[in-house]
Amino acid sequence: MSKNKSSESVKVVVRCRPLNRKEESNGPSGGIVQMDLGLGQVMLRNPRASHSEPQKTFTFDAVYDANSKQRDLYDESVRPLIDSVLAGFNGTIFAYGQTGTGKTYTMQGMWLDPEKRGVIPNAFDHIFTHISRSQSDKQYLVRASYLEIYREEIRDLLDPNHANGRGLELRESPETGVYVPDLTSCVCKSIKEIEEVMNVGNQARAVAATDMNEYSSRSHTLFLITVECGQPGPDGRKHIRVGRLNLVDLAGSERQAKTGVQGERLKEAAKINLSLSALGNVISALADGRSGHVPYRDSKLTRLLQDSLGGNAKTVMVATLGPAPQHYDETLTTLRYANRAKNIQNQPRVNEDPKDALLREFQREIARLRAQLNHRKWRSKQKKERLDDNGSDQEGDEDTECEEEEVEKEAKEYVMQEEQRLEREKEAIRGDRSLLSDEKQRLLGEKERMMGVLRKEQEATEQLTAKYKAMESKLLVGGKNIIDHTNEQQKMLEVKRQEIAEQSRSEREMQQQMLIQDDETLELRETFTSLQQEVEAKTKKLKKLYAKLQCIKAEIQDVNDEHVRSRQELEQTQNELTRELKFKYLIIENFIPPEEKNKIMSRMTFDPEEDQWKFQPLVPAESKPLQMKKRPTSAVGYKRPISQYARVAITMGANNRFRAENIMFLELDMNPPNTASLGHFKDAELNLSSSVDSSPTNDRGVHKSRSWCQSQKSLTSSSSNVSLSACNTAVPASTQ
Ligand code: ADP
Numbered sequence: 001m002s003k004n005k006s007s008e009s010v011k012v013v014v015r016c017r018p019l020n021r022k023e024e025s026n027g028p029s030g031g032i033v034q035m036d037l038g039l040g041q042v043m044l045r046n047p048r049a050s051h052s053e054p055q056k057t058f059t060f061d062a063v064y065d066a067n068s069k070q071r072d073l074y075d076e077s078v079r080p081l082i083d084s085v086l087a088g089f090n091g092t093i094f095a096y097g098q099t100g101t102g103k104t105y106t107m108q109g110m111w112l113d114p115e116k117r118g119v120i121p122n123a124f125d126h127i128f129t130h131i132s133r134s135q136s137d138k139q140y141l142v143r144a145s146y147l148e149i150y151r152e153e154i155r156d157l158l159d160p161n162h163a164n165g166r167g168l169e170l171r172e173s174p175e176t177g178v179y180v181p182d183l184t185s186c187v188c189k190s191i192k193e194i195e196e197v198m199n200v201g202n203q204a205r206a207v208a209a210t211d212m213n214e215y216s217s218r219s220h221t222l223f224l225i226t227v228e229c230g231q232p233g234p235d236g237r238k239h240i241r242v243g244r245l246n247l248v249d250l251a252g253s254e255r256q257a258k259t260g261v262q263g264e265r266l267k268e269a270a271k272i273n274l275s276l277s278a279l280g281n282v283i284s285a286l287a288d289g290r291s292g293h294v295p296y297r298d299s300k301l302t303r304l305l306q307d308s309l310g311g312n313a314k315t316v317m318v319a320t321l322g323p324a325p326q327h328y329d330e331t332l333t334t335l336r337y338a339n340r341a342k343n344i345q346n347q348p349r350v351n352e353d354p355k356d357a358l359l360r361e362f363q364r365e366i367a368r369l370r371a372q373l374n375h376r377k378w379r380s381k382q383k384k385e386r387l388d389d390n391g392s393d394q395e396g397d398e399d400t401e402c403e404e405e406e407v408e409k410e411a412k413e414y415v416m417q418e419e420q421r422l423e424r425e426k427e428a429i430r431g432d433r434s435l436l437s438d439e440k441q442r443l444l445g446e447k448e449r450m451m452g453v454l455r456k457e458q459e460a461t462e463q464l465t466a467k468y469k470a471m472e473s474k475l476l477v478g479g480k481n482i483i484d485h486t487n488e489q490q491k492m493l494e495v496k497r498q499e500i501a502e503q504s505r506s507e508r509e510m511q512q513q514m515l516i517q518d519d520e521t522l523e524l525r526e527t528f529t530s531l532q533q534e535v536e537a538k539t540k541k542l543k544k545l546y547a548k549l550q551c552i553k554a555e556i557q558d559v560n561d562e563h564v565r566s567r568q569e570l571e572q573t574q575n576e577l578t579r580e581l582k583f584k585y586l587i588i589e590n591f592i593p594p595e596e597k598n599k600i601m602s603r604m605t606f607d608p609e610e611d612q613w614k615f616q617p618l619v620p621a622e623s624k625p626l627q628m629k630k631r632p633t634s635a636v637g638y639k640r641p642i643s644q645y646a647r648v649a650i651t652m653g654a655n656n657r658f659r660a661e662n663i664m665f666l667e668l669d670m671n672p673p674n675t676a677s678l679g680h681f682k683d684a685e686l687n688l689s690s691s692v693d694s695s696p697t698n699d700r701g702v703h704k705s706r707s708w709c710q711s712q713k714s715l716t717s718s719s720s721n722v723s724l725s726a727c728n729t730a731v732p733a734s735t736q
């Protein structure tokens, strides 16, 4: 990517957490990570290699060791970025590293301990303190959204139904870049409110986490703060600057293959790996600068971070490391990743007067409500003047604020006077003996109605005022004390802290520059006084170059190993997916009729926006619009298709559907068994037939059926299988 005037590189800082108790108990080997805070260097020792092998050294914009404070990281590496966001730039901070290395600790920290509050709570403080201290001609509107990407689906954490619905979609516009159209965004007026928003989102995550173990380290979260600032420009018009801040906590970057996961978890892991490897590919493509194509579209994460990596944003990446020897490979991968990211160039610019600024909409709506309110009050005032019959009024040259107050006061007085007047008139009517009671009633009703109208009007005005005040309170105006602790001393302290942070940053940069220059001057010092000196100098140089060569050789080996490993992982994922694909094909080929398959295929369309296949909705064929709704002819007049028999039975009134008439075929019993061996059964049968002989019908088949059915009632309902006419004859016989 070509460097232009406004481009700046992604800032990369590295943080190493202390050894935890478990790691300490594992052995006395200590950590494998060493840091030079002054130079911004990380030295990594390979625990498996011999001590003679040189350590791997990486240089970054800043490094923070196990003793580093949250506040130091914020002041040095994050504060300048938040200041840029407040000035209208887009900014992104993302934490990247293996699970358990302190990404969430760095981003959120411990909210209740002021020393351990992470980047996000410090940024909240910073933003609202800045607003409260800014000039009074500035108006601010702060909004917050919170989303997570889980299994390649975007979920809105501020939407209570987020877990049930489908994932949100992504859209792209030339003005705002990539965005999520239906994302909830909450206007926040104070630190407390924005913290509340964060809590709601975190709770939504926690609820989902109960279903899935280690859920939190398997989803990426993004907290988005939009700060809009309106200020009159030199041209006298109001200008709006919009800064967007993305605070990203990524899922753990460890190799899932190492944990030996299977089935669903493997798929889940494959998706995390997919988005992280897509992120890796994007970083490589951008850092490399040679390949024109940057694969942002390979995952939702990379699309969301499109602006932050190689686009219109200032970006800080915090790579987190663990010092334990058993995670050497992951630590090295993280460092390589971070090292690559340093080379990415962004082109940040101020977002001035974007069309979709909410602040402008708010200002317009407030102006509209204000005009409405003023109109109402003026009307009331004028009515009062008419009432007072006071034509000579002092209109004109007072300033608007006083005038408004005057109008409001008069409007209130008018309402009170009107109420009193109506009350008086009502009393007078009640006391007037000359009026008929009907007439009195009518006049009182009339007055009552007038009072109702007056009250309604007053209520409407109150509602309008409340709405106006609510809207106006959402806009934060500079110069007002939103938080209490903005005293001078504190301000001074913060300024000093910033200065120190700035100084240590520039010191580090200078030291890094010196180191580079040292290398260069060594090559330039080619004039020697004696042969001996020349030999010494050249030997020194040779040694240095040899060490460099060894480092590079080791690096090549490492990169190759890593490449092979990630290739194996991808192959494993590919095999898994191919197996699943084959399985699905097998089902389709063997269990789905070809015509159904064709129907489904013809309904599929490709959505290029979302990069996936979708179903078209079902619509009836246009030539036969009624075809789909037509009922079967047998069901005319009935709720559902119904048989001839059931219809007749309904007309007869017997509730005989679903009885056993279709199961028994009575003809079978016409020939009783007559083999010798069944002789004793014959006797039993004779007894049975004599016991039912008293029944109204002498039909033998029907008798039999009765013996089966055990009761007279079931006989009438089941005898019909013979024929309906038989049934018709049987019924009168039984009633005779
Ligand atoms: P991740 O989000 O990367 O999976 P966490 O932020 O949850 O990791 O950190 C894992 C554990 O390590 C937590 O208990 C956290 O308190 C601790 N930890 C991480 N970084 C630090 C640090 N710099 N100082 C002290 N404790 C830390």
Ligand code: MG
Binding pocket: 103, 104, 105, 216, 217, 249
């Ligand atoms: Mg975490």
